[in-house]
Amino acid sequence: MSEQFDSQIQPCPVTSTEQIPLTNDFTQLIATPVTAPTIKIPVVLAEPTLQIVVESDITLTPAATEIKRVKKHVFLNQVKLVPVNFARIAGTDYFRVTRAKLFVAGHIRKNIEYASSACSGALRDRIADVPFSGFTDLTFPQTIGGSTPILGISEFAEANFLNEATQMDARLDKAFFQNLVKYNEQPFGELVAANFFELDFSPIMAAPECTFSTLREKIVLELTVKVLQVQQIRLGAGSSVVTPVLPGLTPPVSPPGNPTPPSEFC
Template sequence: MGKHDDSGKFRVEYYCDGKDDDDKHHHKHDKDDHKKPPSNSCSVGDVHVFGTSSIETIFPKTIKVPVTLAETSVVVCVEANMNLEKPATEIIRAWKSAIIEQCELVPTFNPYSAKLFVKGFIRKNIEYATVDHTSPSSVCGDIRHMTAFLPFDFCTDITFPQTGPSLQLSPDFSSSGALANHCGNGAQINTGLFSNRQVYNEKPFCELIYTEFTELDIGKNLKNVSGFVQSFTSVQEKIVLRIGLKILQNQQVPLPVICPTPPPPPPPKCNKKW
């Protein structure tokens, strides 16, 4: 059903009629009733954005560069068992490298000390000689390889010097307050003052400087093959790893002030008469 409103515009109205009792179920429906949120739903309204102005502009004479906070050396011991695909008579060659997956610096209650959490793994590749055929005078086989990933993790202390570069972390803060009511005998419950400041600090990071390995490989499950030759099906690894790490943080470093070189003095005047 449609009708004209006071402004002269034509408005569409909808009515629903009940089957049992038309008088009780005869009411009006707006066209967009199904789009309106319920009265108890969450919503935001009356949002106003005001103009902003720059209060202060700073042009610091600094440069942002990675600053070395500390260098540390940590010794890690790793033990593992490696099962070979085929029985081996000897290990021909072995390569090892360390990969750091996680290096996180966590401040402590002392501003000049922190905890360094490191997690990674050793990638070890070995080549070994297998046994296929034997005779009283020889042993024949293929050269195979195996790559193993041996995980490790540790936590170590880092102490920063009080006179040198140290970890720079500006803290956040928040505050709140209340206003007194008109009678002066209490606070206004429906009004509050809140303030907070969040600083986005530079996260420290690590760099791997060097790695050193010493190890002992022990063949297990020995079995006589021919004469004095024995084969083994597993290798027990005992590795001592030394890791050199550098901890850095991007910081603002002042630029050096270079004074201009004064001009050379003028040559002396010669008053000699010829």
């Protein structure tokens, strides 16, 4: 009996290292009071849920007799915001976006497990990417007093001169140019959730124990995304978005009855 026990395969030895206990001391923190600090953080502009409807045919090789399980995930290739309507921020040369088109594109990754015609064969696996794309209309702000995308429009100006000798024609060899280029934070998207409603079937109904090689799927995808933009926020009571006033040839528009242009947009 002992010889039989010795002939059995024993577990392989594993090298281990004993860890040395480390001390853990409290780190004292000292707060510096700030009345109204200005921070730069991503601001949520919208969080829409888009309904996407797709239909596709997937070929199964070898042919299937039964679908066992289908797992799905969403991969986004783009979430792009295209502004189409603006309102000037009073006292600045910046604009807030009041309406925009949101373009979304990506694909649904499907992992299909199915049984083949073999009586005791292993489960087969088929991975397919189902593309989708589309757009939706967004209005801002989404809620009363909510955030909106903020963009600075670049400015170009040109001045031309008379011929000082005749005062009757233009000087084509003399001009003044001014360019103000504003570099904006690009609005971007984040994937939040995906809810799938799916019907899978063979276009030609197969009898029991018979095979089918095409799987037709109809998917309704409810896709939730966040649309964000990095903005400057002044903290404190009644936090507000801070926008700069840049020197340009076009003066900022002041609200009626307010001779001092404000530098913030709430």
